[in-house]
Amino acid sequence: MAARAKRYALVIDARKCINCKACVVACRAENGVPLGKSRNWINEEIRGEYPRLLATFEPEQCHHCQDPACVRVCPTGASRQRPDGVVVINQSDCVGCRYCMIACPYDARFFREDSGVVEKCDLCASRLDRGELPACVETCPSKLRVFGDMNDPSSDIAKLLATRQYRVKKEEAGTNPRIFYLL
Amino acid sequence: MDRRKFLKVAAGGAAGAGVATTGFLLTTAGEKPASVVARREVPTTCEMCVNKCSMIAVVEDGVIKKLNPNPENPKSRGMLCARGNAGIQQVYDPSRLKRPLIRVGARGEGKWRPASWEEAFDFAAQKLAAVKEKYGPQGSLWSSTESFQESFFKSLGLAFGSPNVERHPTLCLASVNLAYSLTYGTMPSFDLQNAKYIIISGANRLESFITPDTMDLIQSATDRKARLIYLDPRFTVTAAKADEWYPIKPGTDLAFILAMLRVIVEEDRFDKEFVSTYCVGFEQLAEHVKPFTPEWAAFETEIPAKEIVRIAREFSDAAPRAVYYAGRRSSWYRDDFSMRRAQAILNAIVGSWDRQGGMVPNGKVELGELLFLPWDDPVAPRADEMDKNFPLAAKGDGAYLTLRENVLAGTPYPVKAWMVHKQDPMNMLPDQAKTIRMIEQMDFIGVIDIQMSDTAWYADVIFPESTFLERQDPVEILPGIWPVVVMRQPVIPPLHDTKPTLEIVQGLAKRLNLSQYFDYTIEQWVHEQVKDLPVNLPLEHLKQHGVYVPPGFPKYGTTLKPEHRFVTKSGKIELFSERLKEAGYDPLPVYQSPQQPPAGKLRLILGRRAYITQANSTNNPWLSSFQPENDLWLHPTVAENMGIQDGDKVEVSSSVGTVRLKSRVTQEIRPDCVFMLHGYGKRSKWQRLVYGVGAADAQILETAWDKVSGGAAFHETFVKVRKV
Amino acid sequence: MKTIEWGFLIVSYLFLGGLSAGLFFASGLAALLQKNEQSGTDRIARFGALLAPLPVAVGCLLLVFDLGKWYRFYKLFLHFEWTSPMSIGAWLLLAFSVVSLLCAYAWVPQEWRERFFAALPPRLAFLRRVNRDFSAWRKPLALIGLPMAVGVGIYTGVLLGAVQSRPFWNTNLVAQMFLFSALSSGCAALILTIIFSKGSPEVAELRLLYMLDICFLALEFFIVVPYMIHGQLSVQAVRESLHLILGGPFTVVFWVFFLGLGLLLPLGIEIRETMPALLRNGRFHYNKHLTAVTAVLVLSGGFLLRYVFVFAGQMSAFK
């Protein structure tokens, strides 16, 4: 049994998104995200002219990049990447300089005025540690997020990545993101 | 497989989705479990809307931290929508009702004094007794909307002797229920999971959640498992995901369906064997639909004739895995019943009945019943005069709009006391000014709610109910293709001085000398309901799992035996309805071209958004953050003509009222319609997020109803819009 | 959730840090060039050394108050993250501050020192032990401090330039631009100090500062130009981000106020003032008001450069 390093990631089938915001509220509840801020969000776009309209809804959150710009610039090491790939913020080390927010190409982070630290999606690290799925993954009526260990060939996520076409966002920013959007 | 956990964790915490750690379940409020466990998981049932999804509440140190979906319920499929997730806020809402209140100022002034339960009960009982004394028990009105505790409330009204137990369906789904009941003898479910062709008239399933249809439809539509044809004057999320969206001219869906019927009949595309075995009245139908050519329908609906023909052909080709999906809030137009009837008929003639991918009669589970003393049936006739006005409609639900007319007119007799349970008539009914007049002529109004609704704002006494996360409710069966039994149990003890409906009913009953009819506890009630469920330790099972899923479902074809008797007059599926004819209605759906808004006016239409429930969750900060105030959808060309820019404040007026709100200039609506979301512009100051914010549609909607079902015709209001 | 996280506090901090670096640089250079007491370099070296610690101190305060909670700033010094320009910068600033303070002390005139220590209350009398003449340390400290000053000057630019995800910043030219702007603002500040200090300025002093400033401004200008060219030739996102100063919201500030009034105009004036003296060995004219205005323009230019880059950079993003 060769121990392969885990690499958690998300596959998102954005076509299935109905912009219902269940994921946003679930995250708010799970992680105590203050009102007005959000760890995840839906990019919505309506194109065309009546009656030929097209709508796209694209869920997004921290991409848990392989080469996270946020981690690189963090002066205190508060932002770091766990061995399983999850990028987390250690709140007690964070000085609230917001350099990481500026460095993140996805604007995935926000500043909390109350505690003076920066916050973002941590893939519900505490749920993962209990063996549960991230809250947004679990609650979504469309079940459009697939979470798992992409290094485990038997996982759903690895199978999807092997068989389906996908894209990542803002590849040019060079952070090597780990949210894969199915085409 | 346990879908909730993706990993196996060594510790016991992950044993299963529904393991509550302590025996807290049916204990009464305040009683602490012996060992306090820091983290508990309690399965229960959502009540943020009518869908009753199963959830697992995570409680840490007595505080509800998270509501997780419970995948064991095949209806909610491991889903919890935004509103379900925000259920926590309902409990911890600082402005919720925390103790009984008795009005001290004028009605609607918002001045209250806190009262003890004793006082509140005494006060209400005395008022109710006074009305009974003066006007008889029929002088009281008991109105409520669907909930697990609703039957206790209705029972109190009936035991009190009032025939006037009035429910919400005539503002919601009365016309569709009646149309299917008259055709099939029952309201079936739609097997969207297996359907191949789905046509929907404005049932905006991807925003107005109905489980499991919403989830099925997402999968069908996005995986292209089914072809979805969607008709709606608005570009909704359902429209966005549909294969074809037609912004149909409002009120003309019946023309579309009649033309489809004609194509299918003319081209011999109906299921002959099914029709001859199970249906009556096909000949009359065939004759009836002859004039409705696709060209004619194209003119009426603004959907091209060749598309209508193609859709009719594709639909019949796909049958029986083809359905014309019924809406739920079918309270649209004056002839709504006919439109829903036509849908039912269309589904019948292609044989999409009781087969995979078609309509399926609802499966049921038998629950036990607690026996209690029966009361005498009320003697007076109903104040809404159902027999005279809507002889075929469901008596038990009443006809709310005619009721209001009658109460205001004082016919057939005065109604002077109004008890309201889990309902907000101020916003539920059109023409709010009229509802206020109805309130004003009442001697007494008592409201059972969890928050200061606009109706509570006008009440004399308010009974605060414990929220759904704080109380034990009766067990409910959710009928459907996959019927389930669900349990709602207290997750935490009540935070405030609140009671469940049963205890409120008992408190009143005691003072009204009706205690003998309510001489039981909720535990006894639930025990009786579940004791015969075919599962080991049924009550324990429900406490631990939150749901009981009977085996053997889905079942198809239980009615597909030539000898099967449908619960209709003929025992068959009635394409042509003798009962309608006898009652003086059209036995087959007759189309009348709807009135169109005169120049300078626009039609106001209604609908839902996924994160707001009716009028009741806009004061929930987590939900209203997505839409802090409502706005008026307006087509760009119309806006331009009126000099209105996106975001401008506009005044919207109808014959019954005027409101002001912001405009939202958008391509997503027909040029002859405007739309606004329900639940804003509240009068209740306790709803601080929406008090005076945005506008209440109820203030401008005019009163009109469907003539067969009595269901409200909510889309018949023409409004004038101008920039202010 | 696109927000502008770094505002005027950071702009000021970057400007003040750069200013200190520039002051120290000019001062150190003058100290090293100094041959004897009267060669015109004395006041430059002294004023520069005395002033250098001040802006950076204020700047650091601003930075600390820009943090989520100011009192957590010390955590910056519990870690060293070699990939983080901010971490490197924090340590660098610390070192630079120490050196520039020492250097300032070495340049404090003896009478000030005596007066200061005489005024000390008895309780603090033990401090008198440091009442010594450190003037011998001036050159060594200048030698140590010069690279640090250059480092600080560069760092204010690297802080932005190292952020690969903001196309507007995504070139190492930003660092150089910031460096030369910092050095030039140091010169300008010294020019101002000298013309407003007691005793009329010596022509040699001003000529040296002008010469330096002309070099720095010219270098800065010749980086702005390749920055634009480089940007235009770069990937689409960078090209698009340049729109922020090519028609976008920062166009006027950049071209008119920063480049025109804050760089080219003072550069022109300075060249006009010094050229005749250099080329024809003519006399160096000195007009107090014009000199002051020029210096203020240079300083404003330095501030505006940082303003434009900090704000526009945050607004730029990959699509």
Ligand SMILES: Nc1nc2c(c(=O)[nH]1)N[C@H]1C(S)=C(S)[C@@H](COP(=O)(O)OP(=O)(O)OC[C@H]3O[C@@H](n4cnc5c(=O)[nH]c(N)nc54)[C@H](O)[C@@H]3O)O[C@H]1N2
């Ligand atoms: N203008 C307009 N009118 C409409 C509609 C529309 O879209 N626009 N929709 C129509 C439809 S389809 C329907 S179904 C009706 C719905 O109309 P209502 O049945 O009035 O539904 P809600 O607006 O949700 O209000 C329900 C009330 O129940 C309270 N409540 C919630 N939970 C509890 C609880 O646990 N216990 C108690 N006691 N109270 C509780 C809420 O606070 C709220 O005041 O409205 C109809 N009327």
Ligand SMILES: Nc1nc2c(c(=O)[nH]1)N[C@H]1C(S)=C(S)[C@@H](COP(=O)(O)OP(=O)(O)OC[C@H]3O[C@@H](n4cnc5c(=O)[nH]c(N)nc54)[C@H](O)[C@@H]3O)O[C@H]1N2
């Ligand atoms: N998120 C959410 N889900 C809910 C509820 C909620 O409040 N919020 N409420 C629940 C309840 S009680 C109900 S009754 C259901 C209601 O759910 P639905 O039955 O889907 O009713 P609405 O959401 O009111 O959608 C009606 C649609 O009909 C369109 N329409 C208007 N006129 C016409 C017409 O002439 N022809 C056609 N084809 N379309 C037309 C409107 O634009 C609107 O989009 O939702 C249930 N689910």
Ligand code: SF4
């Ligand atoms: S819960 Fe799922 S469907 Fe709903 S908005 Fe989030 S991603 Fe989209």
Ligand code: SF4
């Ligand atoms: S998305 Fe942003 S915050 Fe998340 S890992 Fe990548 S760079 Fe860091």
Ligand code: SF4
């Ligand atoms: S804000 Fe916190 S996490 Fe972000 S870079 Fe600064 S210290 Fe690191």
Ligand code: SF4
């Ligand atoms: S994974 Fe967890 S933290 Fe991240 S967006 Fe989803 S719910 Fe929020």
Ligand code: SF4
């Ligand atoms: S659809 Fe949403 S609000 Fe309704 S019961 Fe289910 S989770 Fe609760």
Ligand SMILES: [Mo]
């Ligand atoms: Mo409804």
